Amino acid sequence: MRPAALPWGGMARLTGRRLLFAAPVLLVVTFGVFAIAAASPFDPVKAYAGTAALGADQQTLDRLAANLGVEGPFTQRWWHWLTSALGGDLGWSPVMRQPVAQVIGERLVWSALLCAVAFAAAVVAGTVLGLLAARRPGSMTDRAVTSLSYVLEAAPVFWIALLALWLFALEWGALPAGGLTDTGSDAVTLAGTLRHLALPAGVLALSQLPWFALYVRQGVGDALAEDPVRGARARGLAERTVLLGHALRSGLLPVLTLIGSRVPELITGALLVETVFSWPGIAAATVRAATSVDFPLLAALTTLATAAVLVGNLLADLLYGLFDPRVNLDDM
């Protein structure tokens, strides 16, 4: 089933086409971010001054607006941001009071860790559950997995997060309620990080899990009724071999596409999860940047998220092309 040699040429051409396509997309997205932020009721000057804004006179606020460069039309600010960003200067974030590059540098690794762990857990557990459910359609296991999946699919991720927080941190006291380290200690240790990662990663995984479980169940269920499986069974192969070697293999194809298309939802999910669990990742910074109309930070983070989605899609298409010989990469 696996092609003898990888279609390097096709993969490179696809990647190149996608890169060309990405430039206008990113351009439009950043412009949209500036436009929406400018139209929002939030006031960057008030956000910058914080509680001091309550006692500040208009003259002071006007002076701050001038110093922060938030006067003038948003198109002008967007152009200024774009030109300096292309020159490698992402600007300075008024709300975090740090250079944008530093904000992202400090936080990206924690967000990446959270997303990677959660995504891997969701794919593995979802596949296992889907397989178990597909094996005997209509069985207790199938019904349990399917209904659990629909419930999780419908439940908002922040709600699951609060529920998990209540259960594990408040009721049982088994896991810390938030943060990266215990409040009193500053050292980031492996054991400590794992304990603090458990709840946010678990919740994020749980929110992504049903998609994989249901897709695998569908894919494997369909494959079980197909000729290759029937043939394998007729040859007297062990049930395990039939299930894992034949049915799962062809049933996994739609899941590959799913991986790419779940990336956006993973990012928005991480946004909410990080906020609930005070996880010091970029998502928490995104929320603050948005409510404070922090243009440079917001634009950089949105670009980053857009890029992640585009890369996710590209990856899914490449994988699909690799695993399904009927697909021609040059047609995508």
Add this chain to the structure above:
Amino acid sequence: MTTGRIRRAALAAVLATGIAACSAPGGGGEGGNGGSADAVVIGVSSEPDTLSPLLGYGKDGNSKLFDGLLARAADMKLRPALATELPEVSEDGLTYTFTLRKGVKFSDGEPFTAADVVFTYRTVLDEKTNNPSRSELDAIDDVRAEGDHTVVFTLKYPYAPFAARTVLPIVPEHAAGGQDPNTGSFNTEPVGTGPYTLAGWSKGEKVTFRANPDYWGGEPEVAKVTVAIVADDDVRATRLRSGDLDGAVLPPDLAATFAGDGARKTHEAESYDFRAVTLPTGNPVTGDRAVRRALDAAVDRAAMVETILDGAGHPAYGPLPRRDPWFDRSTERPRDLGGAKRILDRAGWKPGKDGIRVKDGRRAAFTLLTPSGDKVRQDHALAYASDAKEAGIAVTVESATWEVIEPRMKDDAVLAGFGSAGDPDFALFTLLHSSLAGDGFNNMARYDNAEVDEALETGRRTRDRDEREDAYDTVQRALKDDPGYTFLTHIDHLYVLADRWDGLTTQVEPHEHGFASGPWWNVEDWRPTS
């Protein structure tokens, strides 16, 4: 594979995703401190926007990392800090001379001199520095050093409370100079003369301070202070209960749940933090003096303190709390619903068919906006509306975010909260002076009373204690006759803290609280319980 095995496997898979890496259960409480007295972890609701005094950090004192020329004692009296004594003031009140403490070093080992003071004030006053509180130092005309240990301030006009502004923290010129005060590295790596140095700041999560072993006032016994930022009241209470936090600021209802706790003590701090309803002058109903006076007489302040604040507060008869030395006791007044009705009757507001009063075809009705998410303010607003209704005035309570409230402040009443400690001028001038009407969040009600304006000016210009007292009595009485704000309560701030230290006190606190106030306002002076 039997169905049973599959089911068990499915269960295991679910559990594996749910509690992956849950290898050390029961460890939730180990985080804090282990109960030792040389470290403390406190939880507050919000973090400072900046740790640079040049941008406004610690302007009211208690900044931990820095010292001002002066500081405040537990009773709020000014005492010398980086100055050796209170300033010498010239006869005309325009020149303030400070003699500086010798031998003080910044935490990086460099000596503290008059040049640092001059640098700090000049930078804060610079137009290009993004300090939102700059106008508080508006009176300064010039600041200059005379030698290494004397600083002279010259004022544009006599400003009686000026000394109280010099609690502003002093930053070192050698560390903060030569860079943009708005974006420079000093913002993330502050250096000061204070009892603590910054050990770490994870934005939105916590700030960590370590004792400064060379502090000129003596090395603090509490060697490590961690301030966790936990916005949600319930989460803060839970983390306090679990032992993750040693102390926290809490609303009255949650603080009450720790009442019987032998290991923790509740500290109640009186405050200048009032809750009041702004009555916009531009609105024909709320701008009417009879309506204002009737509302003022109809509200049941004592009931609000009892039911909304669980007794943790005091009735407010004006911006100044009863404990303030400038409070005019003659303005205390009980609820007088009958009087409220008489005032309205006499002014021509007659009850209409639905019980709401009408005058010249206009109903005595207005909207009261309350910031969403603030339960204490919402409760105040609802109680206010129900009291007003008894007098025949219809108040519609609407909850909204500040973005929505701000453009409507001109015409609609707002459940406002404010209060500055230190000098009556700080809270009263910006709240009541007509020149600041509708200027940002100053004088939100657009209060306009010539007598009050004049008394406020006198109060800030003259340094004679009796004359000032007369002026502020005049303001408070005028505010009773023409209550452009209905003052409701002064709320106490409640803190629950592990009982491991002796001699803890609280100051009378301003509206803003948590980080620089509470029993940890002077954490550097704490002594472990013997």
